[in-house]
Amino acid sequence: MKIATYNVNSINARLPILQRWLAEEQPDIVCFQELKAIQENFPLQAINDLGYQAIWHGQKSWNGVAIISRLGEVVERRNVLPGDDEDAQSRYIEAEVNGIIIGCLYLPNGNPYPGEKFDYKLRWMERLHRHAADLLATGKPAILCGDYNVIPSEIDAYKPENWVNDALFRPESREAFYKLIDQGWTDAIRQLYPKETIYTYWDYFRNAYGRNAGLRIDHFLLSPQLTGRLTAAGVNRNVRGREKSSDHGPVWIELAD
């Protein structure tokens, strides 16, 4: 089973890229972030035509998340992260597919640091931590994947010294990420490639992709039941190099049945 996550930076602006990539890679399940579309503007027909069912939670202008599948039914479990009734930003959607719980998340960027947005990021991560514990407690295999907006370690940034006061690399953000790892989740890419330089995002500016000046900020966290089933993982970095690409590339994993 192949599962992917892709921050598309507008699902409608990305539709041609998306159709080509889905046809090439044929992932079974995909989590999308940054739909940048209201609920009514999700391109359901185009997704269905490619053989996928979909659930999504749109929002005007920003954010927005979706899960699509060409396997079993996508049963939505929730479309908000618990813990703050005041939070109107569409950044989390969760489904059960083929007996696996899949949480698709778009974690707040948090810049500038310090400030309200950074505080919101940390509160969001605390909520994620609590919810992640609840998922582990279900005893079901679970995946938490998406755009974490966290650079976990120095090897995940092309020039880590440039990011020391950035919300993506602040110690508070990294510690919150490692708190999830300590809970029992496994960073799939690092399980298979502990020391390699692997990026998932390249800035639109300064020929960042051409210089491979990237970041690793899109992650797959696997519950303990799934770590033994992980057979492969990677980034479709060539997709980032195409015309009209997102600034992120698709990240994928393979699980043994």
Add this chain to the structure above:
DNA sequence: ATGCCGTGGAAACCACGA
């Protein structure tokens, strides 16, 4: 080192992203 680009939405610029 830097929103230098890309997108949406409202208004011919601004917010936002990382």
